Amino acid sequence: MLIAHRIALDPNNVQATYFARAAGTARFAYNWALAEWKRQHEAAKANPALPKPSQQSLRRQLNAIKREQFPWMLEVTKCAPQMAIIQLGQAFQNFFAGRARHSQFRRKGVHDRFTLTNDQFDIDGCRIRIPHLGWVRMRESLRFAGKPMSATISRVADRWFVSITVDTPDTSHLPQAENQGTAGVDLGVSTLVTLSTGETIPAPKPHKALLDQLRRLSRSLSRKQKGSANRKTAKARLAKLHARIANIRADTVHKLTTDLARRFHTTCIEDLNVRGMVKNRHLARSIMDTGFFEFRRQLEYKAAMRGGVVVVADRFFASSKTCSACGRKLDDLPLSVRQWTCPDCGSIHDRDVNAARNLLAYGLAALSGSTASSAGCQACGEAGSGPDRKTRVKPASMKQEVSFAPV
Numbered sequence: 001m002l003i004a005h006r007i008a009l010d011p012n013n014v015q016a017t018y019f020a021r022a023a024g025t026a027r028f029a030y031n032w033a034l035a036e037w038k039r040q041h042e043a044a045k046a047n048p049a050l051p052k053p054s055q056q057s058l059r060r061q062l063n064a065i066k067r068e069q070f071p072w073m074l075e076v077t078k079c080a081p082q083m084a085i086i087q088l089g090q091a092f093q094n095f096f097a098g099r100a101r102h103s104q105f106r107r108k109g110v111h112d113r114f115t116l117t118n119d120q121f122d123i124d125g126c127r128i129r130i131p132h133l134g135w136v137r138m139r140e141s142l143r144f145a146g147k148p149m150s151a152t153i154s155r156v157a158d159r160w161f162v163s164i165t166v167d168t169p170d171t172s173h174l175p176q177a178e179n180q181g182t183a184g185v186d187l188g189v190s191t192l193v194t195l196s197t198g199e200t201i202p203a204p205k206p207h208k209a210l211l212d213q214l215r216r217l218s219r220s221l222s223r224k225q226k227g228s229a230n231r232k233t234a235k236a237r238l239a240k241l242h243a244r245i246a247n248i249r250a251d252t253v254h255k256l257t258t259d260l261a262r263r264f265h266t267t268c269i270e271d272l273n274v275r276g277m278v279k280n281r282h283l284a285r286s287i288m289d290t291g292f293f294e295f296r297r298q299l300e301y302k303a304a305m306r307g308g309v310v311v312v313a314d315r316f317f318a319s320s321k322t323c324s325a326c327g328r329k330l331d332d333l334p335l336s337v338r339q340w341t342c343p344d345c346g347s348i349h350d351r352d353v354n355a356a357r358n359l360l361a362y363g364l365a366a367l368s369g370s371t372a373s374s375a376g377c378q379a380c381g382e383a384g385s386g387p388d389r390k391t392r393v394k395p396a397s398m399k400q401e402v403s404f405a406p407v
């Protein structure tokens with residue numbers, strides 16, 4: 001299983017300068033290749049005899065001209081331009097598959113990064129060796145055993161990080177999920193999650209708490225003259241605040257998903273159409289704040305590491321509108337209704353707890369439907385968590401292409 005560990009770096013001045021230069025080289029190569037791709041694509045359309053662009057051909061073309069046209073590229077690792085063009089190829093693949101938008105030109109100062117292949121770095125405890133540069137201190141050692149596949153060095157605000165992708169053959173050193181069986185997990189807007197046990201976890205509101213400060217800093221930035229030193233300082237302060245907000249959010253989601261993966265063998269969540277929901281302007285803010293997609297991605301890989309299972313309910317499963325006691329399905333239940341009474345059996349439902357209970361039932365049904373052994377092992381996470389069962393149930397949660405390795 002591929003897993004990425006992101007570690008803060010402590011580069012000295014020379015090293016930080018090198019990072020910035022390598023990231024700049026990667027950006028230049030990416031933009032050069034994107035422009036070439038567009039040009040060659042148009043040319044091939046006009047004249048079918050011409051070859052279509054590909055990341056392989058573009059890498060060859062850049063290698064052929066870089067010594068003459070861009071000699072400064074040779075000052076940094078050859079991985080920086082090469083990997084950037086490979087990433088462009090992946091971006092086009094995602095675009096053609098309908099998973100992503102058309103790739104854009106990279107901009108200076110926006111997610112500056114470059115990637116090294118595994119033959120271009122070494123890790124020794126709390127340090128990483130990079131060609132031309134020597135050892136760079138890391139804030140902690142690599143947490144996962146296995147073969148490092150690649151390392152991406154990136155800048156967030158004023159700090160540099162390395163994200164090391166590791167191929168872990170074995171995660172059995174992690175304890176299996178506690179024996180708390182199955183839980184339905186309802187993702188909400190005001191409440192981050194509601195469990196079928198009735199537990200609720202409130203949504204973190206870092207964005208709102210720090211909003212005043214954010215507004216003040218943005219205003220202060222807009223008053224500064226373009227190109228001035230003051231503007232540069234203000235921009236850096238704003239970037240730091242954005243990074244802080246992102247850290248608070250990431251921390252909550254990580255703690256929550258770790259907790260769920262530790263406690264429950266099986267969790268059942270909704271397949272939210274996040275893309276559709278984000279279009280709704282009222283919901284957009286809270287959804288972006290709490291990061292549904294990230295929640296699901298983390299829950300899936302963390303469950304897999306502990307032999308657990310994530311069941312993803314069908315997009316059209318009416319978890320909110322169905323009575324979890326008798327199964328009566330309402331025609332309509334506006335989002336503002338937090339509590340309702342079932343017209344058939346008279347049960348009084350909390351909207352979110354009811355949804356979580358329906359998800360729990362969905363999860364149990366999905367498990368017994370796809371495995372020969374049923375009810376017995378759902379209550380008992382330990383016994384049912386063999387690799388055999390994992391592979392058979394897993395497809396339910398793998399409908400969406402989710403990369404396990406955040407970069």
Ligand SMILES: [Zn+2]
Binds near residue numbers: 327328342344346
């Ligand atoms: Zn009912």
